[in-house]
Amino acid sequence: MTLRAYIWGMRIITLFSLSALGAVIFYTDPEGSGLVGIGLFYLAVFFALSGIFNLLLLFIRRKLLGNDLAVKSIELSFRQGILLAVMILAIMILQSYRMLIWWDALLVIAGVFLIELYFLSRE
Template sequence: MTLKSYIWGMRFITLFSLFSLGAVIFYVDPENSGMIGIFLFYLAVFFVLSGMFNLILLFIRRIFLGHEMAVENIELSFRQGILLAIMVIGILILQSYRMLVWWDALLVVAGVFLVELYFLSKE
């Protein structure tokens, strides 16, 4: 798979996820749908954020490292995009339960950082 086809695929998936997030926001009532509606919202936000973070990280790598190194680091950008999306979703869930304070956010960031260090040490 070339870098260009990967980027176009990620753009399409991210755009589709953005439309699904809009559909969840406009058509799902969280009070009537209960936990399923809230789960669908967080799932749609996760897919949008992971796609956006993936594209942003890949773009930054392509600028600073060049085209060849960006192709070699596609899986790294994908994993880091997913981890950043998990971090944002974790912070949003804490905020939705009114439990978010700055040290809890730092713990979420530290947890994601430790997971990334684990993956980097296995390579």
């Protein structure tokens, strides 16, 4: 798969995820749908954020490193995009339960950082 095909595929998937997020926001009642509606919301947010972060990180690597090295770092961008989405989602869930305090957010950030360091040390 070429870099161009991967980027176009991610763009289409990200647009689909953003439209799914919009549909969840406009067509579900969080109080009436219960856990299913809230779960769909968080799932749509996760996919939209991971696609956006993936494309953003790949764009930055492509501008800084060039196309050849950007192709080699697709896996890295994908993993970091997912980890950033998990971090934002964890902070959002803590806030929805009114449990978010600044040091809790720092612990979530540190946890994601440690997971990324683990993956980098294995390479």
